[in-house]
Amino acid sequence: MGGDDRDGASCAHSRQTPPGGGQGCPWPYPQYTDTHGGGTGTAPAIPTAGRHPWWGDRVGPSLTHRGQTPPGGTQGCPWPYPHSAASTSVGAQPGHPGPDLQQGDLRRAPPGSAVHHPSSWFPCRYFRWWYKKTCIEKKSAFIDLMCAVPLQQIYGCPLGGIGGGTITRGWRGEFCRWQLNPGKYHYGTVIADQFTVCLRRKGQTVYQQVLSVEKPSTLQGWNWGYCGHYAFYHALYPRAWTVYELPGQNVVLTCRQVSPVIPHDYKDSSLPVAVFIWEVENGNEEPVEVSIMFSMQNGMGAKEDKSGGHWNEPFALQEGGERVAGVLLHHCTPTNPFTLAVAAREKAGTVVTHLTAFDPAGSGRDVWQDLLQDGKLESPTGESRATAKGEVTAAAVCATCTVPARGHQTLELALAWDMPRVHFGALGRRYTRFFGSDGDAAPALSRYALAHYEEWERKIDAWQKPVLENSQLPSWYKSALFNELYFMTDGGTVWLELPHDCLPQELQGPGVASLSHLLPVLREYGRFAYLEGQEYRMYNTYDVHFYASFALVMLWPKLQISLQYDIAVTVINEDVEPRQYLMSGQTAQVKLKNVVPHDIGDPDDEPWQHVNAYLMHDTANWKDLNLKFVLQVYRDYYLTHDAPYLRDMWPVCQAVMESELRFDTDNDGLIENGGFADQTYDAWVVNGASAYCGGLWLAAVRMMCKMAEVLGDEETQQKYSGILQKGKEAFERMLWNGKYYNYDSSGSDTSSSIMSDQCAGQWFLGACGLDQGELEVFPKSHVISALQTIFEKNVMGFAGGTMGAVNGMRPDGVPDTSSVQSSEVWIGVVYALAATMIQEGMVQEGFHTAEGCYRTVWEQLGMAFQTPEAYCEKKVYRSLAYMRPLSIWSMQLALESRVGRAPCAPPPSSSPVPGGTKQSIGDSPGPVASAGRQGPCPVPPSL
Numbered sequence: 001m002g003g004d005d006r007d008g009a010s011c012a013h014s015r016q017t018p019p020g021g022g023q024g025c026p027w028p029y030p031q032y033t034d035t036h037g038g039g040t041g042t043a044p045a046i047p048t049a050g051r052h053p054w055w056g057d058r059v060g061p062s063l064t065h066r067g068q069t070p071p072g073g074t075q076g077c078p079w080p081y082p083h084s085a086a087s088t089s090v091g092a093q094p095g096h097p098g099p100d101l102q103q104g105d106l107r108r109a110p111p112g113s114a115v116h117h118p119s120s121w122f123p124c125r126y127f128r129w130w131y132k133k134t135c136i137e138k139k140s141a142f143i144d145l146m147c148a149v150p151l152q153q154i155y156g157c158p159l160g161g162i163g164g165g166t167i168t169r170g171w172r173g174e175f176c177r178w179q180l181n182p183g184k185y186h187y188g189t190v191i192a193d194q195f196t197v198c199l200r201r202k203g204q205t206v207y208q209q210v211l212s213v214e215k216p217s218t219l220q221g222w223n224w225g226y227c228g229h230y231a232f233y234h235a236l237y238p239r240a241w242t243v244y245e246l247p248g249q250n251v252v253l254t255c256r257q258v259s260p261v262i263p264h265d266y267k268d269s270s271l272p273v274a275v276f277i278w279e280v281e282n283g284n285e286e287p288v289e290v291s292i293m294f295s296m297q298n299g300m301g302a303k304e305d306k307s308g309g310h311w312n313e314p315f316a317l318q319e320g321g322e323r324v325a326g327v328l329l330h331h332c333t334p335t336n337p338f339t340l341a342v343a344a345r346e347k348a349g350t351v352v353t354h355l356t357a358f359d360p361a362g363s364g365r366d367v368w369q370d371l372l373q374d375g376k377l378e379s380p381t382g383e384s385r386a387t388a389k390g391e392v393t394a395a396a397v398c399a400t401c402t403v404p405a406r407g408h409q410t411l412e413l414a415l416a417w418d419m420p421r422v423h424f425g426a427l428g429r430r431y432t433r434f435f436g437s438d439g440d441a442a443p444a445l446s447r448y449a450l451a452h453y454e455e456w457e458r459k460i461d462a463w464q465k466p467v468l469e470n471s472q473l474p475s476w477y478k479s480a481l482f483n484e485l486y487f488m489t490d491g492g493t494v495w496l497e498l499p500h501d502c503l504p505q506e507l508q509g510p511g512v513a514s515l516s517h518l519l520p521v522l523r524e525y526g527r528f529a530y531l532e533g534q535e536y537r538m539y540n541t542y543d544v545h546f547y548a549s550f551a552l553v554m555l556w557p558k559l560q561i562s563l564q565y566d567i568a569v570t571v572i573n574e575d576v577e578p579r580q581y582l583m584s585g586q587t588a589q590v591k592l593k594n595v596v597p598h599d600i601g602d603p604d605d606e607p608w609q610h611v612n613a614y615l616m617h618d619t620a621n622w623k624d625l626n627l628k629f630v631l632q633v634y635r636d637y638y639l640t641h642d643a644p645y646l647r648d649m650w651p652v653c654q655a656v657m658e659s660e661l662r663f664d665t666d667n668d669g670l671i672e673n674g675g676f677a678d679q680t681y682d683a684w685v686v687n688g689a690s691a692y693c694g695g696l697w698l699a700a701v702r703m704m705c706k707m708a709e710v711l712g713d714e715e716t717q718q719k720y721s722g723i724l725q726k727g728k729e730a731f732e733r734m735l736w737n738g739k740y741y742n743y744d745s746s747g748s749d750t751s752s753s754i755m756s757d758q759c760a761g762q763w764f765l766g767a768c769g770l771d772q773g774e775l776e777v778f779p780k781s782h783v784i785s786a787l788q789t790i791f792e793k794n795v796m797g798f799a800g801g802t803m804g805a806v807n808g809m810r811p812d813g814v815p816d817t818s819s820v821q822s823s824e825v826w827i828g829v830v831y832a833l834a835a836t837m838i839q840e841g842m843v844q845e846g847f848h849t850a851e852g853c854y855r856t857v858w859e860q861l862g863m864a865f866q867t868p869e870a871y872c873e874k875k876v877y878r879s880l881a882y883m884r885p886l887s888i889w890s891m892q893l894a895l896e897s898r899v900g901r902a903p904c905a906p907p908p909s910s911s912p913v914p915g916g917t918k919q920s921i922g923d924s925p926g927p928v929a930s931a932g933r934q935g936p937c938p939v940p941p942s943l
C-alpha cells in the first residue's frame with residue numbers, strides 16, 4: 001500500500017514559510033483570492049482576537065492569505081475552468097476559533113450607552129425572554145445572544161439547489177455545515193464522509209488514501225493525513241473544484257462539485273442534489289486502475305444519528321439509457337425523516353460497487369481491506385438491519401475505471417437528499433412537484449443529477465462567462481459576485497410548493513382576494529424564504545432583503561415576485577396578539593394592518609402564519625419598511641415588466657404610503673424619525689428628518705408618481721407630486737449642509753455625522769432610471785458631493801481605505817461611536833454604496849470601496865462562505881452568514897445599466913484610487929455583458 005509518507009508536522013511547518021517564495025512547492029499556500037493574477041501577493045496577515053463589548057470575541061487567528069497563482073496557473077486542471085475563484089491550498093493552517101470567551105456577555109454595555117436610557121433594561125428583559133424560550137418552551141431563540149455560533153474559518157461552497165436544504169463542504173473537503181431542516185443549522189464535520197482513492201497497477205494496489213488532511217480518532221484503520229500541500233481548492237459558486245496530486249504516483253485527480261443553481265430556472269434549481277465529477281489524469285506510461293470511494297454516515301453528525309432505527313439499502317436505477325447505482329441511507333427520525341442517496345454513474349468501462357453498511361465509530365478496517373484487496377467493494381445484496389439506539393451507521397459507494405497510459409478518464413458520483421416535508425406549515429418542498437413527496441425520490445434525484453449536470457454546467461458557464469471573461473472587471477469582483485450567492489441556498493433557504501387543492505390559512509382572508517395573481521404566482525413558482533442570517537433566524541427580514549433583493553430579482557425574478565406577494569398578504573392581515581418589546585419594554589400588538597412586517601417569521605415557529613419574529617422593537621413604527629416595499633415594487637416592475645404584478649401591488653403601495661404619512665408629523669412633505677432606532681440600523685438612534693429614511697421616503701414618493709403615471713391614476717399622481725415638491729424642499733433645507741446630507745435634523749452631537757448609506761434612496765432611483773432629468777429628486781451635484789465626501793471620509797479615512805466604508809463618520813474624520821452600529825462596516829451597505837457610486841459615474845471609487853470589504857472578509861478574516869453583517873476596524877464581527885451582502889448584485893446591475901453609455905474601465909485590482917475623485921466622474925463602463933437579467937436594459941411598457 002502506498003500513501004503519503006510526509007508527516008503532519010512537516011506540512012504544518014512548510015505552511016508558514018514559503019520555500020523559495022512558494023514557487024517550488026505545489027500550491028503551498030492558503031489563498032482566498034483569484035488565481036488569475038489579480039491577487040496581492042501580500043505577506044500572511046494573522047489578525048489577533050478582538051472582543052466586542054456586547055457579543056464577545058469572535059475572531060481568532062485567521063488564515064494567511066496570498067494572491068498567488070498556483071504553478072502553471074490552473075493548468076493542472078485539464079478542462080476549461082474559470083479562474084476567478086476563491087481558492088486556497090488544502091494544506092493551509094486551519095483557522096482556530098477564538099478563545100472561549102463569554103459570547104454575548106450581557107453585563108457589558110456598549111460604549112455610549114446611557115445608564116438611564118430605557119433600553120438599559122434590555123439585558124434583563126432579553127434574558128427573561130431567552131430563558132423562557134429556550135429553557136421552558138425548549139425552542140431556539142431567533143437571535144441567541146447567550147450562545148453564538150463559534151467562528152470556524154473552514155467553509156467552502158455549499159452543496160444543493162435552492163430551498164431543498166444544503167450541506168456545506170469545507171475548503172479542505174470536509175462535510176461540515178448541515179441545513180437539512182430549513183433554517184436550523186448543525187455545525188460539525190462528519191468524519192466518515194470522505195472520498196478515498198485507490199490506485200492499482202498490474203493487478204496490485206499501489207496507493208490507497210483518504211483525501212483528507214484529518215487524523216481522526218475513529219476509523220483509524222484508514223490511511224488519513226493526506227498532505228494538503230498537494231491539493232488546491234477553488235470555489236466559484238455554484239461550483240468548486242479541488243486538484244489533488246497523488247505524491248509519487250504521477251496521477252492528478254480533480255474533483256469538481258456542481259450544484260444546480262441556475263438563473264431563471266425554476267425546476268432544476270430546486271433540487272437537493274450535487275454531483276462530484278472526478279477527472280483522472282494518468283501521467284504514466286502504463287495504465288492505472290482508479291477507484292474513488294465515497295463514504296457517508298447515515299445522518300449529519302447530530303445526536304439523532306444515534307437515535308436508532310436508521311438503515312441502508314443498495315439501489316440501482318436505469319432510465320432513459322442512464323444507469324446509476326449506489327446506497328440509500330434512510331434516516332428515520334420521528335420528524336422530518338429523510339433519505340440520502342450516494343450514487344455513481346455506471347457506464348461502459350466504469351464499475352460501481354458498494355458497501356451497504358459499516359460502523360463509522362469503529363476502526364473501519366473491514367472497509368479499508370475490502371477496497372484494498374481489489375479496488376472494489378463487496379457489494380452485498382439486501383438491506384442492512386436498522387441501527388440500535390446509540391449506534392451509528394454509514395455506507396460507501398465506489399466507482400472504478402481504468403485510465404490508459406498518458407490518458408484521462410472521468411468518474412461521476414452524486415449525493416441527493418430527499419426530505420419532502422419541513423417542520424412548519426403543511427406544504428412540501430418545491431422539488432416534490434417534479435419528484436413526488438412520498439420520500440422515495442432519492443434514487444430518481446441522483447439519476448437525474450448525473451444525467452443533467454453537463455447541461456447545468458453549460459448553463460452556468462453561459463451565465464458566468466461574460467463576467468469572467470470581461471478583462472475590465474477585477475478578479476476579486478468576479479469571485480465576490482458569484483461566491484456571495486452561496487447565501488441564496490445556504491441562508492436557511494426554503495422553497496415550498498403550494499398545491500392546487502390546499503390553501504394555507506393566511507391566504508384565506510377576505511383582503512387577499514384583491515391580489516388577483518397571488519395564487520397563480522404562488523402555485524406556479526412556489527413560496528420562497530431565506531433567513532436574515534444563519535445567526536439571526538428570521539425569514540425574509542424585509543429591511544435587509546431590500547438590499548439583497550437585487551440578486552433575487554436579477555436571477556430568479558419570479559421568486560422575488562412571489563416573495564412580494566407574500567409580503568403584500570401580510571400587509572393586508574393583522575395579528576392582534578399583544579406582546580412586550582425588548583428594547584422599550586412597551587406592549588403592543590404583533591402586527592398592524594397596512595404596515596410591512598419586519599420578517600415573515602421564525603423557522604422554529606410557523607413562518608407566514610406568525611410574522612414578526614423580531615421582538616427587539618415594535619416595527620410598526622419603523623420608518624423604512626413600508627418605503628422599501630414601494631421601492632421594490634417599482635424596481636421589480638422596471639426589471640421584469642410584470643404588469644399584473646404592478647396592478648396587484650398598487651393598492652398595497654397606496655395603503656402602506658397612507659400609513660407612512662402619519663410619520664410626517666409637521667406636514668412638510670417629509671417624514672420624521674421617532675427618536676429611537678426605528679429603521680434597519682436598529683441600534684442607531686435617529687431623530688427628526690433624516691438622510692436615510694427621508695431619502696428613502698422621497699424616492700418612494702417619486703416611485704408612487706411614476707407608478708400612478710404608468711397605471712393612469714391621475715389623482716394619486718397629483719397627490720404624490722405635491723408631496724414630492726414640498727418634501728424635496730424640506731429635505732434640502734433641513735439636511736443639506738453644503739457637502740453632504742446630515743445624519744438627522746435633531747441638532748444632537750452626532751446629527752452632522754456622515755452616513756455611508758445616506759444615498760440609499762438615490763441608489764434605488766438610479767437602479768430604475770428615475771434619477772435623471774427634470775424630475776430628479778436629489779440634485780445631481782448634491783449626490784456627487786455626498787458620495788465624494790463618503791469616499792473621502794468613510795472609505796479612505798477609515799482603516800487606510802482598505803476596509804470599505806464605516807457606517808458613520810464624524811466630519812473631523814473620527815468614526816461616530818455614539819452607537820455600536822455607527823462604528824461598524826456593513827458589507828451589504830458597502831456593496832450598495834459601491835453600486836450607487838457606479839451609477840453616478842464614480843466607477844473607480846465604487847470598485848475601491850467594495851474591494852475593501854471583499855478582501856477583509858474573504859482574505860483577511862477568512863470568512864469565506866459566511867460573510868457577516870458587520871465588522872469593526874479591530875477584527876470584531878457580528879452575525880455570521882448574513883443576507884445583506886447579496887446586494888453586490890446591484891453593482892452588477894449598475895454596470896449592466898451603463899452599457900450603451902460611453903465605455904469605462906474599473907480599476908485593475910488593488911490599483912490606488914487617484915487622489916481626487918473628480919477625474920472619474922463621467923467615466924462610464926465598458927461593455928459589461930449581462931450576467932443577471934435576460935435581455936437588454938429594460939424600458940417598461942406603459943399599461
Ligand SMILES: C[C@H](CCC(=O)O)[C@H]1CC[C@H]2[C@@H]3CC[C@@H]4C[C@H](O[C@@H]5O[C@H](CO)[C@@H](O)[C@H](O)[C@H]5O)CC[C@]4(C)[C@H]3CC[C@]12C
Nearest residue numbers: 054113114117119120122143543616680681682683820869
Ligand atoms: C440594548 C442595546 C442598547 C443598550 C443601550 O442603548 O443602552 C443594544 C445595542 C446593540 C444592540 C444589538 C445590535 C446588533 C443586533 C441587531 C439585531 O437586529 C437585526 O439586525 C440588523 C442590523 O444589523 C437589522 O437591520 C435587522 O432588522 C435586525 O433584525 C438585534 C439584536 C442585536 C444583537 C442588538 C441587541 C440590542 C443591543 C445590544
